[in-house]
Each structure stands twice: as structure tokens, then as C-alpha cells.
Amino acid sequence: MKKRIVLYKRLSEGLLAQLQAQVEVTWVDMAKPDGLARLRDALPGAHGLLGASLRLDSALLDLAPQLEVVASVSVGVDNYDINDLHRRGVMLTNTPDVLTETTADTGFALLLATARRVVELAGWVRDGHWQASLGPAHFGTDVHGKRLGIVGMGRIGEALARRGAAGFGMQVLYHSQRPKPQVEARYGARYCTLDALLGEADYVCLTVPLSASTEGLIGARELGLMKPEAILVNIARGRVVDEAALIKALRARRIRGAGLDVFVQEPLAQDSPLLQLDNVVATPHIGSATHETREAMARCAVDNLLAALSGQRPPNLVTPGYI
Incomplete structure (x- = not known):
């Protein structure tokens, strides 16, 4: 049975197809008024999260007891409580280098x-x-x-x-x-x-x-x-x-x-x-905002997530304590 992931950042067709071939994907559009409610509904049973610009607090993480990895499409990880994720045994990855x-x-x-x-x-x-x-x-x-x-x-x-x-x-x-x-x-x-x-x-x-x-x-x-x-x-x-x-x-x-x-x-x-x-x-936070770089960041996040869910060490692991 495929593991389940919640996707809250749009991906190109190619990357989405790569994900769907290996995991069950639930898409949540956080820009919609009911985005947060839909995310909360999707978290139980989720093994992975992939997205960016969402502050994952303990109340949200409590809804995802099976969570294994959070793949952030960013280099900065200030939206995450790294110690809390580590305590829960959840891996956090980011996308350095490509941006x-x-x-x-x-x-x-x-x-x-x-x-x-x-x-x-x-x-x-x-x-x-x-x-x-x-x-x-x-x-x-x-x-x-x-x-x-x-x-x-x-x-x-x-x-x-x-x-x-x-x-x-x-x-x-x-x-x-x-x-x-x-x-x-x-x-x-x-x-x-x-x-x-x-x-x-x-x-x-x-x-x-x-x-x-x-x-x-x-x-x-x-x-x-x-x-x-x-x-x-x-x-x-x-x-x-x-x-x-x-x-x-x-x-x-x-x-x-x-x-x-x-x-x-x-x-x-x-x-x-x-x-x-x-x-x-x-400027409106455009630091990495080019077509080429955003696609490379998303690809990096997908690779991180799939590696973690398959039992491998993801290439860009942020949380300590994993071999």
C-alpha cells in the first residue's frame, strides 16, 4: 500500500506524476478560504508533507501521528520547531544550494x-x-x-x-x-x-x-x-x-x-x-522566484520526501539524530 502525503504547494505536471507513481497524494490549496480546514482534515494518516510558507505548530502536528517527514520547498526553516519535530521523530528537509x-x-x-x-x-x-x-x-x-x-x-x-x-x-x-x-x-x-x-x-x-x-x-x-x-x-x-x-x-x-x-x-x-x-x-520576496530555480527547489523537495519515505537518509536533512 502506498504511503500518503499531503501536498500544499503546486508542482509541475512532471513532478506531480513522479510523486503519484510512488505515494498517494492529497492536494490542499492553502490560498482558498477553507485551505487550513482542509489541511487539518488531511493530516490524520499522512506520512509526509510537502510545501512551503506554512507555520507547522504543535496543534497541527498533533493531528498527524503517523507523520515521518516534512519536505519544505525552501532553504529557510524558521517556520518549523525543529526540536519538536525531532522529539516526534519527524524528519525535516529543505532545499539548499539550488537557490x-x-x-x-x-x-x-x-x-x-x-x-x-x-x-x-x-x-x-x-x-x-x-x-x-x-x-x-x-x-x-x-x-x-x-x-x-x-x-x-x-x-x-x-x-x-x-x-x-x-x-x-x-x-x-x-x-x-x-x-x-x-x-x-x-x-x-x-x-x-x-x-x-x-x-x-x-x-x-x-x-x-x-x-x-x-x-x-x-x-x-x-x-x-x-x-x-x-x-x-x-x-x-x-x-x-x-x-x-x-x-x-x-x-x-x-x-x-x-x-x-x-x-x-x-x-x-x-x-x-x-x-x-x-x-x-x-520587491515581493522574489529571492528565488525564477521558473528554473523554483522547479529545481520543488524537484529537490520531492527527492527528499521520497527518499525519507523509502527508508533512506534524505539528501538535505535538517533535523538531527538520523543516520
Whole structure:
């Protein structure tokens, strides 16, 4: 008898067929008003879950006593209580590696767009305001040759370092839990304390995972350490930044601008003060949002889930304690 899984993220026809050949699939559309109720109804008897962007709390997990694996179509796992899953003997998997380059592209796109005021000035042209040559009031700031500060030197941080150093001749500064000699050798990067990085960098890019130690990492004090001409780019998680403090700093032009792909509340409310500021480029959490990368992430999640349900160690196991 096939094992049962609950799918709450749409898959391509090919991947869905691969799943259905090996397991019984119950599809739940979480975008519908009854999505959560249907998920709750589907959890009893489920051996696997596959999806993303759903906070699996203990009340939901209590409904799935036969659950063996949760295959998250994401690299971040802050939606899950890993200790609780481990206690229940449930494996959690994620999809690292396949989104590294695409997310780094997004980070650098935000950096460039904010520095050169691309979104603001494209709208200015669209609204018919380009009647003469531009003056200093519409100038941006250079990216090449500047100091790139990366907070969190994991896979995505290193991909950003490569783009900055090799593509734009930037001096790379970084802060992470420990120095990374290989990164320093490859890109001429320099390890700094967080305070030193904030004080020196022209561009501060956040790539850290969300955890108890990184929530609110960048607040009023840290923003105050940044240079007035510096730009903040966040492709990590919204709660890594104190959003109220950031809005205050941007309004006061305490820093030059911010390129943001993540927010405390998502989707971002239409009345958010961030959307009223001309020195903010805001995108709707598109870090990995390309056709190629999302398909690769889904394929990785399917492989993880099927491996776990067949008694093998999944390739991208997050929960400890499994051999």
C-alpha cells in the first residue's frame, strides 16, 4: 500500500506524476478560504508533507501521528520547531544550494537598483517628468570600487562576494559566526566585527538565517553606525531588521536607502510607510522566484520526501539524530 502525503504547494505536471507513481497524494490549496480546514482534515494518516510558507505548530502536528517527514520547498526553516519535530521523530528537509545563485542575483539587483535609483527614476520617466537633462537632484551613487559588507557568509553570502569582487571590483568585508579563510583567499575579503562592518561598508547586505540570535540584529543602534551614504540590502528575513527603526532612519536620510525583498509582515501592507519612501526599493520576496530555480527547489523537495519515505537518509536533512 502506498504511503500518503499531503501536498500544499503546486508542482509541475512532471513532478506531480513522479510523486503519484510512488505515494498517494492529497492536494490542499492553502490560498482558498477553507485551505487550513482542509489541511487539518488531511493530516490524520499522512506520512509526509510537502510545501512551503506554512507555520507547522504543535496543534497541527498533533493531528498527524503517523507523520515521518516534512519536505519544505525552501532553504529557510524558521517556520518549523525543529526540536519538536525531532522529539516526534519527524524528519525535516529543505532545499539548499539550488537557490544560491538566483538569490544572490536578487540581492545584487536590489543593490544596483537602489544605488542608481532605477525604480524611482523609471517611474519618473513613465509619469512624463523627463523634460530636460538630469541634474544632481536625480543622480545616484556608484557601485564599482565601493565597499561591500556582507552579514552572514554562507552560500549566498559567498555568491554575493564573488559578484562584488569579480564583477564590480568591490572590497568585500564580512561578518559571520567565524572567519572563512577560503572566502578571504578567493575574494580578498576581510573579516570584521559587525560594528566595524557597519561603520565601513558602503553597501550592507544581510544574508543570515532567522534565529533567536539574529532577530532584530539590525536596529536603531546598528543603523546609527552606518555611513549616511550607505545602503542596506535585506534578502535574509524581515525580522532580522527592526522595521520601525529602519523607517525612521530612511525618513531622516540617516542612510541613503534600502533594497528590501523581505519584511516583518508578508505580503507587505499597502499602507506600509516603506512604500511611501522614494529611497526604498521593495520587491515581493522574489529571492528565488525564477521558473528554473523554483522547479529545481520543488524537484529537490520531492527527492527528499521520497527518499525519507523509502527508508533512506534524505539528501538535505535538517533535523538531527538520523543516520
